[in-house]
Amino acid sequence: MVKIEDVARAAGVSVATVSRVLNETGRVLPDTEARVREAVARLSYEPNLSARNLRKNESRIILILAPNFSNPYYSNVLAGICDVSRNLGYSTLIYNTYDSDALDESLVESLFQKNRADGMITLACNRDDRWLESYASRYPLVQCSEYVEGAQIPHISVDNRAAARDTVSHLVSLGHRRIGIVTSANRYLSSADRLRGYRDALEEAGIDPDDSLVAYASADYSFASGKQAARTLLEAADPPSAVFCVSDILALGVIAAAGKLGLQVPWDLSVAGFDDVDYTTMFHPYLTTVAVPCYELGRGSMLMLYDHIQQKPGAQSEVYLPHKIVLRESAAQKTDRTRSNTD
Amino acid sequence: MVKIEDVARAAGVSVATVSRVLNETGRVLPDTEARVREAVARLSYEPNLSARNLRKNESRIILILAPNFSNPYYSNVLAGICDVSRNLGYSTLIYNTYDSDALDESLVESLFQKNRADGMITLACNRDDRWLESYASRYPLVQCSEYVEGAQIPHISVDNRAAARDTVSHLVSLGHRRIGIVTSANRYLSSADRLRGYRDALEEAGIDPDDSLVAYASADYSFASGKQAARTLLEAADPPSAVFCVSDILALGVIAAAGKLGLQVPWDLSVAGFDDVDYTTMFHPYLTTVAVPCYELGRGSMLMLYDHIQQKPGAQSEVYLPHKIVLRESAAQKTDRTRSNTD
DNA sequence: TTGTAGGCGTTATCAG
DNA sequence: CTGATAACGCCTACAA
Numbered sequence: 001m002v003k004i005e006d007v008a009r010a011a012g013v014s015v016a017t018v019s020r021v022l023n024e025t026g027r028v029l030p031d032t033e034a035r036v037r038e039a040v041a042r043l044s045y046e047p048n049l050s051a052r053n054l055r056k057n058e059s060r061i062i063l064i065l066a067p068n069f070s071n072p073y074y075s076n077v078l079a080g081i082c083d084v085s086r087n088l089g090y091s092t093l094i095y096n097t098y099d100s101d102a103l104d105e106s107l108v109e110s111l112f113q114k115n116r117a118d119g120m121i122t123l124a125c126n127r128d129d130r131w132l133e134s135y136a137s138r139y140p141l142v143q144c145s146e147y148v149e150g151a152q153i154p155h156i157s158v159d160n161r162a163a164a165r166d167t168v169s170h171l172v173s174l175g176h177r178r179i180g181i182v183t184s185a186n187r188y189l190s191s192a193d194r195l196r197g198y199r200d201a202l203e204e205a206g207i208d209p210d211d212s213l214v215a216y217a218s219a220d221y222s223f224a225s226g227k228q229a230a231r232t233l234l235e236a237a238d239p240p241s242a243v244f245c246v247s248d249i250l251a252l253g254v255i256a257a258a259g260k261l262g263l264q265v266p267w268d269l270s271v272a273g274f275d276d277v278d279y280t281t282m283f284h285p286y287l288t289t290v291a292v293p294c295y296e297l298g299r300g301s302m303l304m305l306y307d308h309i310q311q312k313p314g315a316q317s318e319v320y321l322p323h324k325i326v327l328r329e330s331a332a333q334k335t336d337r338t339r340s341n342t343d
Numbered sequence: 344m345v346k347i348e349d350v351a352r353a354a355g356v357s358v359a360t361v362s363r364v365l366n367e368t369g370r371v372l373p374d375t376e377a378r379v380r381e382a383v384a385r386l387s388y389e390p391n392l393s394a395r396n397l398r399k400n401e402s403r404i405i406l407i408l409a410p411n412f413s414n415p416y417y418s419n420v421l422a423g424i425c426d427v428s429r430n431l432g433y434s435t436l437i438y439n440t441y442d443s444d445a446l447d448e449s450l451v452e453s454l455f456q457k458n459r460a461d462g463m464i465t466l467a468c469n470r471d472d473r474w475l476e477s478y479a480s481r482y483p484l485v486q487c488s489e490y491v492e493g494a495q496i497p498h499i500s501v502d503n504r505a506a507a508r509d510t511v512s513h514l515v516s517l518g519h520r521r522i523g524i525v526t527s528a529n530r531y532l533s534s535a536d537r538l539r540g541y542r543d544a545l546e547e548a549g550i551d552p553d554d555s556l557v558a559y560a561s562a563d564y565s566f567a568s569g570k571q572a573a574r575t576l577l578e579a580a581d582p583p584s585a586v587f588c589v590s591d592i593l594a595l596g597v598i599a600a601a602g603k604l605g606l607q608v609p610w611d612l613s614v615a616g617f618d619d620v621d622y623t624t625m626f627h628p629y630l631t632t633v634a635v636p637c638y639e640l641g642r643g644s645m646l647m648l649y650d651h652i653q654q655k656p657g658a659q660s661e662v663y664l665p666h667k668i669v670l671r672e673s674a675a676q677k678t679d680r681t682r683s684n685t686d
Numbered sequence: 687t688t689g690t691a692g693g694c695g696t697t698a699t700c701a702g
Numbered sequence: 703c704t705g706a707t708a709a710c711g712c713c714t715a716c717a718a
Contacts, residue, residue, distance in 0.1 A: 001458075001711095003711060003712085004711070004712065004713095005711085005712095013688075013689085014688065014689045014690075015689090015690095015711095015712080015713090016688070016689060016690080016713080016714075017687085017688060017689075019712070019713055019714080020687095020688090020713095020714095023713080025713090025714090026687085026688095026714095027687060027688095028687070028688085029687065029688090032687080032688085044452075044456060045456075046453065046456035046457045046458075047457075047711080047712070048397070048458070048710085048711050048712070049457060049458075049459050050393050050394075050396035050397040050400075050402065050710085050711080050712095051393075051397050051694090051710070051711035051712040051713090052711080052712055052713075053393040053694095053712095054391070054393040054394050054397050054694050054695065054696090054710090054711085054712075055693085055694055055711080055712045055713050055714090056694090056712085056713070057393075057694075059393065061436070068422065069412065069418045069421060069422065070415050070418040070419050070422060070621070071418075072413050072415070075412045075413040075414075075418050076413050078412060078437075079411065079412065079413060079439065082437065082438075082439045083439065086438075086439070091436050091438075091459065092436065092437055093404075093434050093435065093436055093437075094421075094425065094435055094436075094437050095425075095429075095434075096422065096425045096426065096429070109387075110389065113387060113388075113389035114389045114390075114392055115344075115389075115391070115392075116392050116434065223621070223622075223625055252622075252625050252626075253625075256625065256626070259627075278413075278566070279566075279595075279622055279625075282566055282595050282596075282599065282622075282626075283595075283599070283625075283626045284602075344695095346695060346696090347695065347696065347697095348695080356704075356705085357704065357705045357706075358695090358696080358697090358705085358706090359697085359698085359704070359705055359706075359707095360703085360704060360705075362696070362697055362698085363697095363703095363704085366697075368697090368698090369703080369704095370703060370704095371703070371704085372703065372704090375703085375704085390695080390696070391694085391695050391696070393694085393695080393696095394694070394695035394696045394697090394710090395695080395696055395697075396696090396710095397694090397695085397696075397697095397710050397711065397712090398695080398696045398697045398698085398709080398710050399696080399697070399698095399710085400710075
């Protein structure tokens with residue numbers, strides 16, 4: 001292993017000078033600098049990060065707490081974080097939290113104490129994880145997509161409530177009045193907000209809420225649970241003519257379940273999803289859904305974190321990226337053929 | 344920050360003793376050990392990793408070089424690696440290589456020099472990246488899924504050639520004799536081996552190879568490129584009655600393209616994929632494909648790497664996990680209705 | 687502008 | 703079995 005001392009000797013200067021050149025701190029004569037750089041290159045010297053970190057008390061590492069990253073939503077966010085962090089000179093340590101319940105206080109406490117990282121980004125948490133606040137107050141922490149409701153923790157997300165409201169309003173505008181929702185049994189703020197948005201739209205349209213139109217899929221948005229939830233909705237006495245889902249996979253499950261029941265989307269049933277992941281346009285009917293800028297969310301979270309690490313004065317603490325409703329094939333005008341056109 | 348010295352004082356012992364207790368090295372009286380552990384708990388002390396790493400010259404970090412992890416294949420592998428590494432006491436640093444060409448020598452060289460990690464796992468590389476061998480000889484490195492052909496680098500994968508041969512043989516057994524392949528334009532060994540396996544099966548069946556039945560999709564297996572490749576195949580003068588694809592996404596693209604051409608799978612065309620990712624059973628026709636144990640591949644690669652880091656004598660260097668062909672709906676008996684039943 | 691030297695928090699060697 | 707102390711490689715006052 002070649003160390004700074006070797007470089008110093010090779011360049012005929014002191015270690016301090018080498019360090020100054022490498023860290024670009026303090027004046028160094030152009031001539032000496034050149035000699036140092038030449039030596040660095042010739043010996044292909046790379047500073048020992050452990051030593052540097054010990055000395056500077058930083059790690060240049062960002063910790064990402066992510067639940068199952070086989071979900072394309074999270075993998076896109078991840079890609080955004082990784083790209084930005086690399087440009088900023090940070091490495092990304094990834095920690096699998098499986099689901100939001102695995103993100104418990106003892107885990108964060110130990111991660112925090114170990115201070116292996118300069119900051120942390122959480123991709124999922126329950127909306128009532130208030131204990132996170134105490135960490136955010138003494139440690140750079142930003143929440144991406146999911147965040148703790150009403151807490152003073154920097155976060156970046158989309159306006160889930162408005163997006164859901166707009167989507168459901170769109171269904172209303174297509175003539176649907178009996179509209180169901182498939183949400184998730186988790187405690188994510190996004191799930192709650194999307195349910196709220198759904199109710200907002202109903203109220204706006206003067207439609208009475210009906211709890212029998214609210215179905216819950218599994219906490220991890222599994223395709224199978226989406227199918228299951230759809231069955232309870234569609235096999236009821238007075239089934240909906242449209243269903244809004246809090247995730248695309250769930251929507252796909254609903255479409256599959258409908259098919260099994262002999263219902264064709266969108267003719268017999270309208271379906272809308274959320275996220276706009278890749279496979280929304282791999283099969284017909286192409287999914288009407290809400291496009292969430294996952295990659296940008298990832299980028300933004302890292303940028304925010306960086307500002308907080310640097311303690312930049314004007315650092316943002318609450319950012320909402322614009323969403324977009326994309327109209328495709330799975331939601332259509334309610335017709336006589338549509339089921340449950342009794343009202 | 345509470346340091347080892349604080350613990351020592353609190354427990355009334357020397358730092359050496361605290362260290363011994365924590366690292367379980369050397370004898371310590373049960374009584375003193377208890378006092379130390381109590382102090383550690385009370386002060387909620389966590390050793391400073393930078394200092395420890397500097398001293399022990401290790402990082403307890405594994406570097407993962409992964410291409411676009413929004414591909415469910417890679418994310419499952421990743422999950423396997425992360426789970427095992429955590430159990431082994433390692434953190435996983437993830438480095439995005441975008442595509443295999445971004446994994447160039449200068450990158451690995453610098454990563455290697457920085458020695459931020461104790462070992463490295465590559466998820467993708469070109470089959471002719473022989474230069475990797477020189478790193479593998481002096482640094483713990485294992486290749487997962489993709490590896491350099493004929494190089495002395497520990498790797499774990501599946502037998503791609505045999506899997507492809509078996510799948511194509513299955514198509515043959517269904518009565519197909521004009522069988523196309525959609526492979527990828529990348530330089531992955533898996534693509535090459537699957538093409539070889541395809542040719543093996545043809546030869547075994549006494550079918551003359553026909554280069555016009557070989558179509559190339561983009562390097563990253565994109566859905567769109569699968570559709571495009573399918574068009575060149577299906578719009579030819581003498582189109583195939585069955586198509587074998589080197590990835591599920593590609594197969595989905597082929598099915599979509601077929602649909603656009605008025606061809607129904609499997610009645611007018613049989614299609615087989617590779618990987619068995621989640622959405623193979625989200626839509627009809629359910630995909631006939633090769634199930635690759637991604638998660639297990641990830642687990643296995645980390646286990647292998649661990650053995651190599653520890654320089655365990657009998658460490659494995661070449662492992663192939665069993666695959667399984669899963670028969671579903673997209674491939675069926677060739678009938679008169681099937682296109683190109685001229686032969 | 688450059689060099690010297692102390693210390694970051696641990697572990698490991700050596701005495702006791 | 704335990705304690706004192708010298709590294710590990712780097713950065714940064716402080717001096718020159």
